[in-house]
Amino acid sequence: MGFSVSGATVVLFLGIVISFGIAHAAVNNGVEAVNDAYQDSTDKELSRQNTGITIGSAVANTASDTLNVSVENTGSSTLSITDTDILINGTYTSHDSMETLEVDGNDTTGLWLPGETLYFVYDYGSDSDFTNAPTRVKVVTDSGVSAAAEVEEVS
Amino acid sequence: MASVSSSHLILFIASLLIAASVAGTFTQGVQRLSSALGDRSLDVAKDVRTDIEIISDPGSVDAIYDDSGEGSLTVLVKNTGSLNLDADSGQIDVLVDGRLQTDVTVEVADGDTWMVGNVARLTITKSLEPGDHRVTVIVNGDEETLRFRIQ
Numbered sequence: 220m221g222f223s224v225s226g227a228t229v230v231l232f233l234g235i236v237i238s239f240g241i242a243h244a245a246v247n248n249g250v251e252a253v254n255d256a257y258q259d260s261t262d263k264e265l266s267r268q269n270t271g272i273t274i275g276s277a278v279a280n281t282a283s284d285t286l287n288v289s290v291e292n293t294g295s296s297t298l299s300i301t302d303t304d305i306l307i308n309g310t311y312t313s314h315d316s317m318e319t320l321e322v323d324g325n326d327t328t329g330l331w332l333p334g335e336t337l338y339f340v341y342d343y344g345s346d347s348d349f350t351n352a353p354t355r356v357k358v359v360t361d362s363g364v365s366a367a368a369e370v371e372e373v374s
Numbered sequence: 375m376a377s378v379s380s381s382h383l384i385l386f387i388a389s390l391l392i393a394a395s396v397a398g399t400f401t402q403g404v405q406r407l408s409s410a411l412g413d414r415s416l417d418v419a420k421d422v423r424t425d426i427e428i429i430s431d432p433g434s435v436d437a438i439y440d441d442s443g444e445g446s447l448t449v450l451v452k453n454t455g456s457l458n459l460d461a462d463s464g465q466i467d468v469l470v471d472g473r474l475q476t477d478v479t480v481e482v483a484d485g486d487t488w489m490v491g492n493v494a495r496l497t498i499t500k501s502l503e504p505g506d507h508r509v510t511v512i513v514n515g516d517e518e519t520l521r522f523r524i525q
Binding site: 222223224226227228230231233234235237238239241242244245246248249250252253255256257259260263267299301302304306308309310311313354355357359361362363365367 | 382385386388389392393394396397398400401403404405407408409411412414415416418419420422425427429430431433434435436437438450452454455456491495
């Protein structure tokens with residue numbers, strides 16, 4: 220009887236050890252994946268809280284049929300120009316169709332630092348969608364923080 | 375004496391067999407539970423990483439609702455999370471005034487894939503009456519609502 224009991228105990232013990240190994244690996248990987256995801260989402264939320272933009276001016280010049288907009292980065296985080304979206308009259312307008320797109324006079328940079336002003340010019344005269352000057356403009360940053368303004372007309 | 379040792383041997387083999395089958399069943403159960411846990415945590419991580427934002431401008435309703443023909447709604451949705459999403463209507467649920475829409479076309483406005491920072495344009499064929507309306511977009515459990523008014 221002695222051998223049977225110890226033999227059976229060894230086999231059961233091995234089973235438990237192997238199971239624990241499998242469970243530990245799975246739980247560890249799972250917790251790590253979820254933790255990383257929460258960390259990323261907290262980081263995103265933090266940068267969103269630190270983001271702020273204000274439209275300084277939105278002017279449509281009816282003499283040259285251009286829309287001139289300046290937007291200031293009033294937050295404390297650095298924004299990406301590539302991920303900044305521009306909506307003119309609610310329609311997504313790509314950066315390539317802008318006549319000018321620059322940050323404090325620099326049109327080669329991809330960064331929009333705190334305190335700097337993004338300036339863009341859109342030639343709506345060459346766009347057949349516009350018979351009149353645009354009335355609204357909206358700018359959205361990479362984290363989803365946005366600013367919208369009515370366009371003022373000057374001739 | 376020989377009969378005693380052979381009965382011992384039989385009992386020994388039997389106890390080993392029983393112990394092995396119990397340990398086997400236990401290990402298998404734990405293995406299944408672990409793989410389910412692994413799948414579930416991947417799903418949870420995906421849901422946590424997903425974040426979208428509707429960026430359409432409700433102030434310019436003409437860009438949202440076009441009443442020509444059958445009528446169509448255009449909603450711009452930005453990927454603000456940390457996971458690249460599939461720009462596929464099977465992955466995106468759209469509700470207009472609480473009703474699930476099946477006629478939804480998805481395209482990415484500023485690229486080929488709906489990566490982090492990119493904007494997807496959802497076009498929904500639906501005719502709407504003047505008045506207040508709401509569009510809800512759901513991706514991986516993240517829900518965003520756009521309210522607008524048609525004059």
